[in-house]
Amino acid sequence: MKRKIKILYVSAEISPYASAGGLGEVGKSFPTALLNYEDMEVRRVMPLYKRIDRKLKYLTDFSVPMDNEYDTCVLKTDPECKDIITYFIGNDRYFYRDNIYAYEDDGLRFYFFCRAIIEMLKNIKYKPDIVHTNDWHTGFLPLLLKKEFPSIKTVYTIHNISYHGFIPPSYLEKYVSEEEAGRLGYPQWLNFMKAGIIYSDLLTTVSPGYKGEIVQPEYSYGMSELIAGRAGPMVGILNGIDTESYNPKLDGVLTYPYDMKSLEQKKKNRTLLRLEYGLPDTEIPLIAMVTRLDYTKGIDILIKSISHSDLNTFQLIILGSGNPYYQGILESIAEGYSGIMVFESNYSATLAKKIYAAADIYLMPSLFEPCGLGQLYAMRYGAVPIVNPVGGLKDTVLDIKKYPERACGFYMENWTVEALTIAIKQAVNAYHFADWNKLIVNGMKYNASWNTSVAKYRKYYEKLIMNLMK
Ligand code: GLC
Numbered sequence: 001m002k003r004k005i006k007i008l009y010v011s012a013e014i015s016p017y018a019s020a021g022g023l024g025e026v027g028k029s030f031p032t033a034l035l036n037y038e039d040m041e042v043r044r045v046m047p048l049y050k051r052i053d054r055k056l057k058y059l060t061d062f063s064v065p066m067d068n069e070y071d072t073c074v075l076k077t078d079p080e081c082k083d084i085i086t087y088f089i090g091n092d093r094y095f096y097r098d099n100i101y102a103y104e105d106d107g108l109r110f111y112f113f114c115r116a117i118i119e120m121l122k123n124i125k126y127k128p129d130i131v132h133t134n135d136w137h138t139g140f141l142p143l144l145l146k147k148e149f150p151s152i153k154t155v156y157t158i159h160n161i162s163y164h165g166f167i168p169p170s171y172l173e174k175y176v177s178e179e180e181a182g183r184l185g186y187p188q189w190l191n192f193m194k195a196g197i198i199y200s201d202l203l204t205t206v207s208p209g210y211k212g213e214i215v216q217p218e219y220s221y222g223m224s225e226l227i228a229g230r231a232g233p234m235v236g237i238l239n240g241i242d243t244e245s246y247n248p249k250l251d252g253v254l255t256y257p258y259d260m261k262s263l264e265q266k267k268k269n270r271t272l273l274r275l276e277y278g279l280p281d282t283e284i285p286l287i288a289m290v291t292r293l294d295y296t297k298g299i300d301i302l303i304k305s306i307s308h309s310d311l312n313t314f315q316l317i318i319l320g321s322g323n324p325y326y327q328g329i330l331e332s333i334a335e336g337y338s339g340i341m342v343f344e345s346n347y348s349a350t351l352a353k354k355i356y357a358a359a360d361i362y363l364m365p366s367l368f369e370p371c372g373l374g375q376l377y378a379m380r381y382g383a384v385p386i387v388n389p390v391g392g393l394k395d396t397v398l399d400i401k402k403y404p405e406r407a408c409g410f411y412m413e414n415w416t417v418e419a420l421t422i423a424i425k426q427a428v429n430a431y432h433f434a435d436w437n438k439l440i441v442n443g444m445k446y447n448a449s450w451n452t453s454v455a456k457y458r459k460y461y462e463k464l465i466m467n468l469m470k
Contacts, residue, residue: 004041005461007034008128010117012110012137013100014046014086017054017078020100021292022239022373023135023159026206029242031084033450037458043128045120047113048076048090050097055079056088062123064091064116066108067171073116075124089116107167110137110192118144128152129465133200136165139192140172142199147175153464156200158193159370161214162221162296165192183226197226201464203234204457206371207392211236219368237457238395239371240450241380246353248381253353258382260444263437266357266382273358277342279315285431286315287424288359288383290352290374293322293330298365298388303329304417305424306341313428317342319355356381360436361427365412365420369393375409379443384436385409386423396446400430400439408443 009031013024031042048056056076063070074090089095094109103109118141121127132155133141142154166189169181176184183198185191197203205211211234213219215227227234245251248266249259255272258265274281291297303326306316318330320343327345334343344351356362362378364387371392375385379397387393389411397409410427412419430436 002039004039005130005458005465006041006126006128007031007043007461008131009042009044009134010131010138010141011044011046011134012113014044017046017052017086017088018049018100022371025241025373026159026239027134029240029450030454032242033240033454034458035083036451036454040458043085043087043126045087045089045117047095047109048074048088049095049100051100052088059087060123062119064112064119066112066115067168071112073112073119075120087120089113089120091116107165107189107192110165111140111167111171114138114140114144117141118148121149130155130461132157133196135159136163136192136196139165139194139196140167141196142201143172143175143195146199153202154200155202155204155460155464156196158196158203158205158214161193161205161219161223161370162368163193164221166190167192193221193223194226197223197230202232202460203227203230204460205234205236206239207395208236208238209393209395210368210370210391213368213391235456235460237453238392239373239376240453241373241376241448243380243449246377246380246448248357251353253350254357258357260382260441263382263440269354270358270360273317273354274315277317277344278339279317279342280339284312284314285360285428286317286358287361287363287427288316288355288378289318289320289363290347290355290377291318291320293320293326295323296367298363298367298415298420299323299326299330301365301415301417301420302363303333305420306333306337308417308421309424311337311340314361314424315340315342317344317355317359319344319347319352321345321347352377353381356383359383360431361386361424363424364388364393365415366390366393367415372396376446376448379408379446380448382440382444384427384439384443386412386420386427388412388415388419390415396448398442400426400434406442408439408446 011027013019014027015024034040059075061074076088217224256265256268330343362383362385369391399411400407412423
């Protein structure tokens with residue numbers, strides 16, 4: 001048999017251990033999908049956060065050089081996770097905290113994560129062919145690997161180019177020349193995102209649309225020159241989803257399972273959810289949004305749009321957490337519109353699935369969206385998305401005006417309150433007058449599985465190993 005390709009997948013989030021959104025979902029579904037190829041051996045590594053409260057197995061510990069001192073890493077694995085060995089990088093000072101992110105020393109915390117992975121590779125009997133890193137938290141790994149394990153190839157995938165991460169230059173003095181440090185941000189702070197872009201052997205992002213955007217200075221958060229300066233191109237490969245667990249017929253969650261041939265069952269799920277949340281069961285559409293409460297997800301424009309909309313014509317349910325400021329506003333609006341609007345902040349994947357199943361229309365008015373998973377889940381459950389056509393949203397949702405036959409959703413004309421209000425109105429009208437089921441079925445037919453994308457990644461992995469990347 002051919003030798004297996006050994007991939008170490010590195011991420012700050014892997015669901016269900018710890019996840020703040022799409023990065024964590026992909027940390028679960030993508031490595032699992034890689035295993036469909038017999039010649040792939042996949043392992044994963046993530047930080048051991050406080051919230052990971054399951055029984056892990058102690059493997060070893062070792063010291064990790066940081067600036068002028070050493071910290072200790074306790075390395076553990078999950079004995080329950082047999083298909084994919086998953087390592088946890090433990091250090092209470094950095095990771096035993098209530099949240100995953102948003103601490104002043106996030107730069108140091110994730111520099112420790114990167115540096116500890118280097119020491120892990122020195123301490124355990126395992127050497128990957130490729131280390132696949134993700135987003136800024138892992139950005140210094142391609143650099144450190146180049147210096148310490150030059151034969152290991154690296155992939156850096158950008159899930160969101162707007163977050164960068166910084167550390168003081170002294171941490172990398174041993175590794176980089178003054179000129180290199182300059183490219184990373186010296187004499188100020190050194191930038192994780194820059195390091196990932198400069199030092200990785202292959203640079204990817206999560207949709208062709210987003211790739212097209214972030215090579216342009218206006219959308220690149222200062223990274224476009226570095227991307228253009230790389231020897232090889234950046235590739236945009238669409239994310240997939242776990243189509244087995246997100247399947248309205250077989251997810252084991254819905255009281256009334258359905259597929260595109262039994263859409264009358266979908267309505268029964270809507271009735272149930274309405275009952276649960278005190279919404280009258282009438283023939284107006286239920287609009288839903290499952291989201292992180294963040295400016296870039298379009299929460300501000302949605303809040304304003306609510307006051308410009310005719311709330312006799314639809315109901316709205318928002319499942320969201322994140323910024324407490326938005327949480328407060330949404331709670332008080334929902335209180336004022338009881339029987340019309342619901343705001344729920346307790347996320348669970350089960351509740352999210354019930355909402356996708358109950359929803360007629362799904363909102364994704366993002367300012368930018370590298371790939372977006374919500375629209376894919378929604379389409380799979382027959383909820384018709386309204387999107388701002390950017391990044392992966394443009395690649396996955398076809399607009400009713402542009403593609404009357406194949407359409408599965410509605411585009412906003414701009415990222416404004418007015419455009420969102422108009423798009424909602426159009427969708428609500430179409431729900432009553434257009435061939436609504438056709439939109440639903442077109443969306444349900446969209447192939448959101450990982451198959452095609454995993455095949456693409458695998459080709460690139462092979463090229464990397466055979467030194468064919470230019
Ligand atoms: C980030 C992006 C989102 C993408 C996800 C997974 O959360 O904002 O668009 O789907 O990463 O790649």
